Amino acid sequence: MLTFVVRRLLLAVPVLLGVVFVVMLTVDLLPGDAVTLMLGEHATKDAVARLRDHLGLDKPFLVRYLDYVGRVARGDLGRSIQQNRPVGDELADAWPATLQLTVAALLVATVVGLAAGITSAVWPNSLFDAMARLGSLFGLSMPVFWTGLVLIVVFALWLNWLPVGGAGSLGHLVLPTVTLALPSVAMIARMTRSAVLDVLREDYVRTARAKGVAEPWVLARHALRNAFIPILTLLGLQSGQLMGGAVLTETVFAWPGLGRLMVKAIFARDYVLLQGAVLVFALAFVVINLLVDLSYGLLDPRVGRQG
């Protein structure tokens, strides 16, 4: 078990190195000079040169890359260009809000998506099934940012039940969570339906029914347990979608998280901060999928852990 975890963690290293490489390379390909953009067009040659030197921009790309990786390995993410604060501090301020939002959304999406998907699979082609399938296509087609705005108009403006944006109370969390969860609810419901339908066709389910096992028990003990494996894989991938959605949701609701920080960093051309934020997202994604891989073993004894 421990070897498996260690091996998977080691496999994550090249992924993270690759992500940093791609982000740094794309920033490097920036049209125009990043420093001139930062200082404005009227900056003196001297100031530009000093900032270039300070940021290490006059060194070749590979040197800068290795430099950055080396510093990150020692826990130093650099200083943000705009605020001149350690990037680590800025990220530490922002990530709890994003974690709160994405975990809430993932919980809602999982509970609602599973319930809808299982109901659909147990009564396929029923009215509920038809509605749920149509509903999930709508869920997949609604732009996250638009859903958020519509919810604000209905629940904050017309009904006056919930706040328009910002963070603080439980009420602030409701609309962003629903907004962010909606596409994932749709994906999970679709996936659950087809996974449970597949399992219900298996011989062992027929056997269980034939020997007189009560239907709810067949569902819980035999069908769901096996259907959970593809669903779990999807949950891991959905966490990535949620992070992307968080960027939009946080922007719509002025939620003080990593996504908003990242958008701000892009507009300010603060690439040190941008790299740090992307790295945190990538790390979170890798860790979540590691957890998903680990839980396969808990659900399915057949899954060996040879990795």
Add this chain to the structure above:
Amino acid sequence: MDAWGRFRRNRLALIGLALVAVLAASAVLAPWLAPYDPARQSLIEKRAKPGGKYVLGADEFGRDILSRVIYGSRVALLVGLLSAAIAVAGGLLLGTLAGFSGGWLDALLMRGIEILLAFPYLLLALAIVAALGPGALNTTIAVGIWGVPAVTRIVRGSVLALRETEYVGAARALGAPVFALLRRHILPNIVPGLIVYATLFMANAILLEAALSFLGLGVQPPTASWGLMVSTGRDVLLVAPHVATVPGLAIMLTVLAFNFVGDGLRDALDPRLRGSG
């Protein structure tokens, strides 16, 4: 039953196809369909409510929202089509290369593809646009690159499977160049899958373009892009909700239409995949 017969029996797919047709018509005929110039401002009529002179109301500059929605279909369809073309072309190239070369090149390419696939798509697109700078063309490139990994995987898988078949083996033994193999044997086998993928990709590409434009990193003003319209409408959301919500409705209907058609095509062209996903 042939594919069209199967497609025709799917009611949602037909609705989707009709919507796509309306959309294509509005994109092509925009100058004749739009009741007003989409850029014409009328400051005394700003934020006009829907109904009356402006069917869907006017935005914060007094521009006709219906006309802007009609012109916006050009941006959505163009970005969707071009990015799908980039995704398919890039995927064909890389997938064929990986599948036929094998060895370390294959391993390297596929590792890179896995990293790209693992990365949250919006963050990837954001990184690309942050590097290239905002604008319609760069948005299209960013969206297209996002689609490359999945196409590469489809193509490579099919190349690997077909490489082992006797007829491809025979063609290779006879000295057929890779390009001819690709055109005659590989492509016909993957075209149905690629059409399905490209259609569903269009849905997501339009969503992604809208998202990037909403964030201010995609299509730039004064071009009428639906995502951008939602974004500017957001500033007046509490006084004139229709400015932001109406263009969003256009995005949703368009994406829904492509999803309907894509699902229908998948069921019709590839019955093995029916009901999956």
